[in-house]
Amino acid sequence: MPAHRADPAEPDAVSPDTSFSKEPTSRRRFLGYLLAAPTLVAAAELGGGTGFGAPAANAAETGAGVPPSPQLADSYDLTDALVHAARPTANLITITLDENGHAHFELHRTEVGQGINTTVAMLIAEEMDLPLDHVHVTLADARPELMTNQLTGGSSSVSSIYYPVRTAAAIAKGKLLEAASLVLGEQANFLSSKLGVITSRAGRSVSYGDLATKAASDSTKQVEANLKAESDFAIVGKPTRRIDALDAVTGRKQFTTDLDVPGAKPTMVCRPPTINGTPQSVTNAEQVRRMPGITDVVTISSGVAVRGETYGQCIDAVNALDVKWSPGPVDGESDATVEQKLKDATPPAVIPPTPATKTLERQFTFAFVNGSALGVNAAIADVKPDSAEIWSTLKIPIAAQQNIAQALGMATNQVTVHVVSGGGSFGRALFHDAALEAAEISQKIGKPVRLMWHRADDCRQGRVHPMSVGTIRASFNGDVVSFEQHLASVRTDFSHGLGDAVSSTVARELPGVSYTVSEAIFALTTPSLYNFGITKTLLTETHQSPENNRPRGGFNTGSTRNVYSPDVVTTRELFVDELAEKMGMDPYDFRRKYVKNESLLKVLDKAAEVGGYGKSTPDGVGHGIALHHEYKQTMACFVELDCRPETVNRKVRDGVTGPRVTRGVLVTIPGHIVINPLGLEAMMQGGFIDGFAQALTASVHLNNGRIAEASWDNFFYCRQWNLPFEFTPVVLPAEESEIPAGAGEMGVAPSFAATACAYRAATGKTPTHFPINHNDPLPFEPYPHEPPLPPSPTNGLDYAY
Amino acid sequence: MPEHTFKLNGKPVTVDTEDNVRLLWVIRDLLGVTGPKYGCGINVCKACTCHINGKAFNPCSVQVSDVGPDDEITTIEGLADTVESDLHPMQEAWLDHDVVQCGYCQPGQIMAAVATVRKARDEGRELSDADIEGIRNVCRCGTYFRIREAIKDGATRM
Numbered sequence: 001m002p003a004h005r006a007d008p009a010e011p012d013a014v015s016p017d018t019s020f021s022k023e024p025t026s027r028r029r030f031l032g033y034l035l036a037a038p039t040l041v042a043a044a045e046l047g048g049g050t051g052f053g054a055p056a057a058n059a060a061e062t063g064a065g066v067p068p069s070p071q072l073a074d075s076y077d078l079t080d081a082l083v084h085a086a087r088p089t090a091n092l093i094t095i096t097l098d099e100n101g102h103a104h105f106e107l108h109r110t111e112v113g114q115g116i117n118t119t120v121a122m123l124i125a126e127e128m129d130l131p132l133d134h135v136h137v138t139l140a141d142a143r144p145e146l147m148t149n150q151l152t153g154g155s156s157s158v159s160s161i162y163y164p165v166r167t168a169a170a171i172a173k174g175k176l177l178e179a180a181s182l183v184l185g186e187q188a189n190f191l192s193s194k195l196g197v198i199t200s201r202a203g204r205s206v207s208y209g210d211l212a213t214k215a216a217s218d219s220t221k222q223v224e225a226n227l228k229a230e231s232d233f234a235i236v237g238k239p240t241r242r243i244d245a246l247d248a249v250t251g252r253k254q255f256t257t258d259l260d261v262p263g264a265k266p267t268m269v270c271r272p273p274t275i276n277g278t279p280q281s282v283t284n285a286e287q288v289r290r291m292p293g294i295t296d297v298v299t300i301s302s303g304v305a306v307r308g309e310t311y312g313q314c315i316d317a318v319n320a321l322d323v324k325w326s327p328g329p330v331d332g333e334s335d336a337t338v339e340q341k342l343k344d345a346t347p348p349a350v351i352p353p354t355p356a357t358k359t360l361e362r363q364f365t366f367a368f369v370n371g372s373a374l375g376v377n378a379a380i381a382d383v384k385p386d387s388a389e390i391w392s393t394l395k396i397p398i399a400a401q402q403n404i405a406q407a408l409g410m411a412t413n414q415v416t417v418h419v420v421s422g423g424g425s426f427g428r429a430l431f432h433d434a435a436l437e438a439a440e441i442s443q444k445i446g447k448p449v450r451l452m453w454h455r456a457d458d459c460r461q462g463r464v465h466p467m468s469v470g471t472i473r474a475s476f477n478g479d480v481v482s483f484e485q486h487l488a489s490v491r492t493d494f495s496h497g498l499g500d501a502v503s504s505t506v507a508r509e510l511p512g513v514s515y516t517v518s519e520a521i522f523a524l525t526t527p528s529l530y531n532f533g534i535t536k537t538l539l540t541e542t543h544q545s546p547e548n549n550r551p552r553g554g555f556n557t558g559s560t561r562n563v564y565s566p567d568v569v570t571t572r573e574l575f576v577d578e579l580a581e582k583m584g585m586d587p588y589d590f591r592r593k594y595v596k597n598e599s600l601l602k603v604l605d606k607a608a609e610v611g612g613y614g615k616s617t618p619d620g621v622g623h624g625i626a627l628h629h630e631y632k633q634t635m636a637c638f639v640e641l642d643c644r645p646e647t648v649n650r651k652v653r654d655g656v657t658g659p660r661v662t663r664g665v666l667v668t669i670p671g672h673i674v675i676n677p678l679g680l681e682a683m684m685q686g687g688f689i690d691g692f693a694q695a696l697t698a699s700v701h702l703n704n705g706r707i708a709e710a711s712w713d714n715f716f717y718c719r720q721w722n723l724p725f726e727f728t729p730v731v732l733p734a735e736e737s738e739i740p741a742g743a744g745e746m747g748v749a750p751s752f753a754a755t756a757c758a759y760r761a762a763t764g765k766t767p768t769h770f771p772i773n774h775n776d777p778l779p780f781e782p783y784p785h786e787p788p789l790p791p792s793p794t795n796g797l798d799y800a801y
Numbered sequence: 802m803p804e805h806t807f808k809l810n811g812k813p814v815t816v817d818t819e820d821n822v823r824l825l826w827v828i829r830d831l832l833g834v835t836g837p838k839y840g841c842g843i844n845v846c847k848a849c850t851c852h853i854n855g856k857a858f859n860p861c862s863v864q865v866s867d868v869g870p871d872d873e874i875t876t877i878e879g880l881a882d883t884v885e886s887d888l889h890p891m892q893e894a895w896l897d898h899d900v901v902q903c904g905y906c907q908p909g910q911i912m913a914a915v916a917t918v919r920k921a922r923d924e925g926r927e928l929s930d931a932d933i934e935g936i937r938n939v940c941r942c943g944t945y946f947r948i949r950e951a952i953k954d955g956a957t958r959m
């Protein structure tokens with residue numbers, strides 16, 4: 001099998017000198033602090049240390065056709081809004097040096113697999129001249145004073161903390177040099193620092209550990225930081241392995257349910273058959289409480305909780321409960337009723353057709369998609385009469401702290417919230433569903449609980465990417481003269497706070513622009529890419545009544561990885577292919593002609609070249625190519641899809657095969673320096689996989705308020721047998737921009753779109769529903785909804801290999 | 802309550818619990834060994850993959866009464882000891898290929914990888930792409946490409 005990773009030595013792969021020289025550091029001042037403490041402690045203001053004056057330079061305009069009308073995301077996008085949301089706080093992040101010369105940093109972002117711990121450690125090691133393994137990054141508890149800063153979402157973390165973390169680290173190193181100068185008797189500017197040791201010109205040296213107390217400050221004072229020039233970077237920009245990998249491969253890495261909190265026994269919840277149903281009565285609570293291992297049974301707002309010695313006994317107890325359920329808020333809804341509502345909510349075209357132009361209009365439906373990670377929703381809660389302690393994977397721990405305090409009838413400062421590394425997130429951990437539920441249970445029974453959702457709970461009552469209908473129209477003669485795209489979507493729940501951070505920042509940074517939360521996020525992520533004349537994009541949401549906005553009031557939705565973009569971009573790129581055909585051109589040549597700037601042209605050409613776009617393929621195999629711009633990344637994706645019967649009809653036990661992506665290429669021009677090329681490649685691979693899975697197989701089915709899926713053998717996310725034989729990530733030299741790009745979600749939309757385009761090329765059919773197999777007969781027998789959990793098998797040894 | 806004895810990572814252990822408690826919960830909840838992860842409880846996701854007498858299996862789907870004093874259960878924590886080293890060659894390959902993202906699936910992936918290589922060898926052949934495609938372990942982070950490379954590399958070191 002060919003290598004899947006770009007060779008860093010190849011000219012087109014990430015190279016460490018990517019645009020370093022372009023950083024306009026000369027006109028900036030970076031201010032931070034030394035704090036009074038027994039050892040050296042340096043700090044910086046989040047969002048401080050620099051002024052983001054100039055917006056990213058826009059790539060030179062290019063292409064034929066009529067320039068598009070400007071879209072908000074062309075000049076100010078979601079990354080800007082989230083970076084700016086991190087600005088207005090006077091609170092500090094601090095780096096502490098211990099007497100062994102090791103640096104410690106409590107990260108106010110949440111590690112969920114994206115590698116942010118490693119990225120931050122690299123920045124600190126770089127700026128302080130420390131070996132990477134002398135930097136220790138832990139996750140900070142909820143710090144209410146950080147407000148919108150303690151939020152991990154929208155792939156904005158690296159973009160937001162790049163300068164503040166470097167500022168604090170640079171101040172620490174400055175102070176170490178100063179202290180060393182006294183010890184070594186030479187001026188600081190004659191000293192050199194390397195791997196945690198400072199050496200004088202005379203060859204004498206002193207270690208950071210020996211300087212930790214000498215460099216301590218006895219007062220807190222503001223100082224100017226002297227940041228390294230990016231051209232001097234030795235660690236940042238080098239492919240670097242994850243710092244937590246050893247713990248993960250040895251089983252030492254702990255997730256929420258692995259934590260040993262005294263008395264926090266396994267706890268699960270018996271949940272309703274339909275989405276957000278509520279418990280009416282339980283006939284056999286006492287009987288169930290006497291089952292082996294069970295300690296408690298209690299009715300809560302979302303169901304009936306059981307606590308016991310093992311999760312296995314909790315599963316049996318949950319299934320033994322005889323609960324009468326009240327209907328949920330969406331019991332009357334099925335895939336078809338929701339689709340109809342979305343179509344009804346789609347407004348007529350606003351740009352009138354003219355007699356001189358032809359019009360093309362298309363509509364695509366995107367099914368609900370499960371957003372759960374492999375690590376199920378889980379939380380530990382220990383609620384006492386006057387205090388509470390919570391452990392969970394929380395990307396907005398402050399929101400969790402506030403809502404839990406409110407639910408418990410406590411003040412915010414009575415609730416301590418610990419953030420635990422997550423077993424994935426994909427947007428799910430923006431919410432604190434499990435933490436809130438665990439707190440309610442613990443308060444009701446007066447004991448600590450270790451709550452875990454069953455996989456079936458995650459599938460059926462967990463958050464989904466909302467169903468949507470994309471409608472798109474263009475008018476054209478020789479060129480495209482108008483282009484209008486509409487997305488009707490079931491309401492996305494932004495009540496977790498990310499949305500407020502974004503919309504209030506937009507209101508502050510862009511006076512005169514007024515958006516709801518969803519409109520703001522939609523507008524910030526939907527740029528124009530083509531010279532298609534008058535361009536309009538619009539979002540409408542259904543299921544928006546006040547009832548829907550109450551907790552458990554409607555569908556459980558969330559801004560699953562990449563929010564609106566997978567649906568928006570797939571609608572657009574598939575339509576562009578059809579438009580090309582109508583205008584008598586090949587999809588690739590058509591894009592070359594109409595893309596609006598040189599960056600798009602560059603990534604398009606690169607993807608076509610590396611993928612071998614247009615080379616002859618057997619019947620039933622097709623090539624697709626798609627473009628996107630988001631998170632400060634300009635991207636093109638190439639997909640080769642095999643739709644031949646021998647591939648489509650492969651049999652895998654309890655699995656779905658279907659068309660197979662045989663080769664993929666994802667090309668990006670990142671907005672600024674790439675801190676960890678290895679981490680970026682991992683994100684490109686993961687996003688690419690997510691994208692084609694959503695195009696081909698991954699969705700959930702809704703029938704009268706019930707979700708059919710309850711297992712990974714029902715929800716068809718990619719497995720080894722679906723994996724492309726070859727995937728090549730290509731990172732081109734960075735653009736001149738001041739903000740590093742986000743990577744966590746970047747690949748999803750372009751991969752989804754390119755796969756859809758490849759399907760059209762391979763089969764000659766334009767799909768109207770995604771994933772393409774969604775309306776096939778269900779390839780599995782759904783587990784019963786009552787009792788709620790699939791029974792635990794006993795025949796595991798029969799499958800031993 | 803009945804007593805159950807088996808070997809866990811080289812040491813005999815005894816627990817007092819009902820016969821039908823699945824081994825995953827005995828290992829995790831009663832014995833505090835948390836390397837094997839829960840991802841489904843129904844033998845689908847394979848996050849809990851361990852070895853029984855050297856073969857991969859899923860303890861979420863085996864009752865504790867179905868194992869006995871002679872059964873040797875190995876979790877990820879005990880894998881390196883089976884080759885009397887700090888790390889098993891497969892774990893080393895995993896590090897070299899920087900496979901891990903969130904890490905939740907990885908103990909199960911590594912245990913499955915080792916067993917897959919052994920099985921091919923026992924059948925007198927080398928590891929094939931089809932063997933790798935037969936591995937059912939879910940990785941929701943999408944580390945599958947690197948898993949493929951790491952297994953092949955790990956196999957050459959085993």
Ligand code: FES
Pocket residue numbers: 838839840841842843844845846847848849850859860861862
């Ligand atoms: S938890 Fe055992 S296979 Fe999923």
Ligand code: FES
Pocket residue numbers: 113374423424901902903904905906907939940941942943944
């Ligand atoms: S690394 Fe996260 S599920 Fe595999």
